[in-house]
Amino acid sequence: xxxxxxxxxxxxxxxxxxxxxxxxxxxxxxxxxxxxxxxxxxxxxxxxxxxxxxxxxxxxxxxxxxxxxxxxxxxxxxxxxxxxxxxxxxxxxxxxxxxxxxxxxxxxxxxxxxxxxxxxxxxxxxxxxxxxxxxxxxxxxxxxxxxxxxxxxxxxxxxxxxxxxxxxxxxxxxxxxxxxxxxxxxxxxxxxxxxxxxxxxxxxxxxxxxxxxxxxxxxxxxxxxxxxxxxxxxxxxxxxxxxxxxxxxxxxxxxxxxxxxxxxxxxxxxxxxxxxxxxxxxxxxxxxxxxxxxxxxxxxxxxxxxxxxxxxxxxxxxxxxxxxxxxxxxxxxxxxxxxxxxxxxxxxxxxxxxxxxxxxxxxxxxxxxxxxxxxxxxxxxxxxxxxxxxxxxxxxxxxxxxxxxxxxxxxxxxxxxxxxxxxxxxxxxxxxxxxxxxxxxxxxxxxxxxxxxxxxxxxxxxxxxxxxxxxxxxxxxxxxxxxxxxx
Ligand SMILES: Nc1ncnc2c1ncn2[C@@H]1O[C@H](COP(=O)(O)OP(=O)(O)OP(=O)(O)O)[C@@H](O)[C@H]1O
Ligand SMILES: [Mg+2]
Numbered sequence: 121x122x123x124x125x126x127x128x129x130x131x132x133x134x135x136x137x138x139x140x141x142x143x144x145x146x147x148x149x150x151x152x153x154x155x156x157x158x159x160x161x162x163x164x165x166x167x168x169x170x171x172x173x174x175x176x177x178x179x180x181x182x183x184x185x186x187x188x189x190x191x192x193x194x195x196x197x198x199x200x201x202x203x204x205x206x207x208x209x210x211x212x213x214x215x216x217x218x219x220x221x222x223x224x225x226x227x228x229x230x231x232x233x234x235x236x237x238x239x240x241x242x243x244x245x246x247x248x249x250x251x252x253x254x255x256x257x258x259x260x261x262x263x264x265x266x267x268x269x270x271x272x273x274x275x276x277x278x279x280x281x282x283x284x285x286x287x288x289x290x291x292x293x294x295x296x297x298x299x300x301x302x303x304x305x306x307x308x309x310x311x312x313x314x315x316x317x318x319x320x321x322x323x324x325x326x327x328x329x330x331x332x333x334x335x336x337x338x339x340x341x342x343x344x345x346x347x348x349x350x351x352x353x354x355x356x357x358x359x360x361x362x363x364x365x366x367x368x369x370x371x372x373x374x375x376x377x378x379x380x381x382x383x384x385x386x387x388x389x390x391x392x393x394x395x396x397x398x399x400x401x402x403x404x405x406x407x408x409x410x411x412x413x414x415x416x417x418x419x420x421x422x423x424x425x426x427x428x429x430x431x432x433x434x435x436x437x438x439x440x441x442x443x444x445x446x447x448x449x450x451x452x453x454x455x456x457x458x459x460x461x462x463x464x465x466x467x468x469x470x471x472x473x474x475x476x477x478x479x480x481x482x483x484x485x486x487x488x489x490x491x492x493x494x495x496x497x498x499x500x501x502x503x504x505x506x507x508x509x510x511x512x513x514x515x516x517x518x519x520x521x522x523x524x525x526x527x528x529x530x531x532x533x534x535x536x537x538x539x540x541x542x543x544x545x546x547x548x549x550x551x552x553x554x555x556x557x558x559x560x561x562x563x564x565x566x567x568x569x570x571x572x573x574x575x576x577x578x579x580x581x582x583x584x585x586x587x588x589x590x591x592x593x594x595x596x597x598x599x600x601x602x603x604x605x606x607x
Contacts, residue, residue, distance in 0.1 A: 125326070126319040133315040134308065141304030145297050152296060156289045157259060161246045164261035164282045167200060171280060172265060188214070190221045202282045203258070207236065209278035218254050227253065230281075235262040239279055248286060257290065258283040325353040329360065341368050387554040391434055391568050395427040430568075437570035440501075441553065444577040451498060451581055455491040455605060458524050458531055459484050465500060466522060469507045477516050480507075483523030485531075492531050493603040498578045503535070505571040506598050510537035512567065518595075526604060534599035541592040551576040551586070 123131075174180040181193045188206075197204040197217035206215040211231025213224055230236055238245025239262040246261045262281040325348040335343045341364060345357040402424040406412060412420075443449040466482040473480035492499075503522065510520040518538040525532045542550065546557045554569040556562035562569065572586075579586050579600045590596035 125323050126316070129319040129322070130312065130315045133311050137304065137308055137311050141301060141307075144304075145300045148296055148300060149293055152293055153289070156286070156292070157248060160259045160284055160286065160289070161261055164202065164246075164259065164284060165244065165263075167202065168261060168263050168280055168282050171200075171204065171282070172263065175277075175280075176266075190215065193217065200282070202284050203254075205230070205281040205283070206277045207231070207262075207279040207281065208276045211236070214277060216253070233260070233262075235260045235281065236279055238262070239264050251283070257286050259286045325349045325357075329353070329357060333360070336364065341371060384553060388438060391554070392431070395431045395434075398427045399424045399431075434568045434570070437568060437574060440574050441570060441577075444574065444581075449498075449577075449581070451495040453493060453495055455493050456496045458490055458492045458533075458602075458604070459488040461492075461496060461500070462503070462522060462524060462533075465503050465507075469504065469511075469522075472508070473511055473520055476511050476514065478511060478514055479519035480511075481519070481521055483521055485524055485526045487526050487606070490526060490531065490604050490606050492533075493605070494582050495578075499582075499602075502575045502578050502600075503533070505575050506535040509571060509598075510535050510539060510596070513537070513561075513596075514539035527601070529604055530601045531604040532599050532601050534597055536595060536597040538595040541594050541596055542588070542590040543592055544590075547588050547590060550588070 175182075181189055181196065183189045193204065193215060194217045204215070204217045205213060207213055207230050211229040213219070213227045213230055216224065216227065219227055231240075234247040234249075235245040238247075244261070244263050246259070248257070248259045250256065251258045260281060260283045262279050265277050265280055328348055329345055332343050332345050343364065345360045345364070347354045347357045402420045406417065406420060440449075462482055462484070466480070470480055507520060507522060514520065514537050520535065520537045522535050523533070525534075542557060549555050550557065551572045552569075553573040555572075556567060556569040576586055582600075582602060584600050584602065586598055586600050588596065588598055
């Protein structure tokens with residue numbers, strides 16, 4: 121069974137209260153009983169002393185013959201308001217103010233009564249019990265009678281006993297107990313309300329938190345946990361709010377990422393579609409016209425081939441991008457001769473520049489005997505990408521320059537061209553995947569807009585960055601620094 125915090129609290133307070141009431145009643149009963157018994161015993165003792173004196177030294181209780189005057193003694197006991205019993209040394213009752221004289225023979229031997237046994241040993245004894253003779257609760261006190269009596273027939277009396285009914289004490293105790301329980305009852309009612317109020321105050325902030333948590337569970341990340349108290353529950357609310365705002369931020373990032381992914385996927389399929397459709401178109405035409413002339417056939421095949429080259433490049437770039445972004449790309453760092461490296465690349469790229477009627481030259485720093493630190497293969501890819509761009513976005517008769525300049529412990533590598541240049545507003549965006557300033561031109565020269573994205577990632581992996589300087593119609597310069605060491 122699930123008990124609410126409030127109910128648990130109420131049960132707990134009520135249980136404590138009951139326990140306290142029971143303990144109070146028990147303790148007060150015991151203490152009062154002890155007190156009353158002691159007081160009654162003392163009272164009976166002093167009365168017994170008085171009786172013994174009167175019996176010993178006055179004529180009270182005896183007739184002129186020195187015999188016990190039963191009637192007189194009974195009256196005397198009535199005045200005392202107590203029951204008086206006289207017993208001889210054998211335990212036989214010789215007088216009892218509550219028993220008629222002629223019935224005495226039926227009264228059993230009294231020597232085994234606890235108060236008499238105690239009196240026999242210690243001179244005085246007391247006991248409380250319900251009387252077997254008259255069937256009422258009594259407090260008994262018995263004393264041994266000193267054997268110096270002047271009265272003739274009194275000698276046979278060995279013990280005198282006084283008894284008081286303690287019904288009244290028990291009545292008082294009952295009253296006290298009743299009052300304690302009545303007080304407890306009132307306290308219980310009071311505590312029930314109080315515990316309800318306190319527990320409500322305690323559990324309200326918690327149930328508020330639970331409500332808000334429920335709405336969060338149902339998807340409302342805009343929910344806010346109120347700080348209804350300045351205690352631990354309040355701290356919990358703060359903590360939950362912190363958690364929520366972190367979640368909200370994460371969600372914003374996640375959604376952005378998701379958007380980028382779908383955009384990327386859309387771009388990829390779009391880029392793939394164009395060359396595939398084109399190839400399909402050429403092949404279809406050729407199939408439908410088996411007698412096509414040789415010149416057109418060669419032309420169509422060349423165009424279809426160009427598109428497959430494009431497709432291949434695109435796929436290569438896509439694989440590179442995904443390797444880089446998934447962190448799969450591992451760089452193989454080493455020191456290598458920068459001049460030799462760029463000379464080799466220049467030789468590879470020169471034919472392409474010449475095809476486009478461009479001048480292409482390499483500028484080497486006077487201090488050409490130096491090594492750079494990096495992944496040579498990946499950096500070659502960067503140079504090829506940048507030089508290809510410089511060729512693609514150039515003007516007929518223009519020029520491209522690849523060069524390196526030593527700056528202390530760094531080497532700046534640059535690729536500059538006298539091409540069309542890039543408008544300022546486009547510069548920050550050209551490194552985005554699939555971003556092309558002039559889509560038609562880029563596509564015409566076989567571009568997909570992934571080149572600079574790959575360049576950026578590789579240079580970043582070398583703890584460096586690509587710097588672009590460009591002016592429209594005049595040309596552009598792409599540069600980056602690498603760590604250098606003289607060889
Ligand atoms: N040297 C340059 N001069 C003028 N514009 C440039 C130059 N380099 C890049 N751009 C512009 O930046 C865009 C992005 O370049 P990027 O290299 O990423 O793609 P791409 O060359 O179009 O295709 P890819 O390199 O994937 O074949 C290009 O489309 C072009 O508009
Ligand atoms: Mg490019």
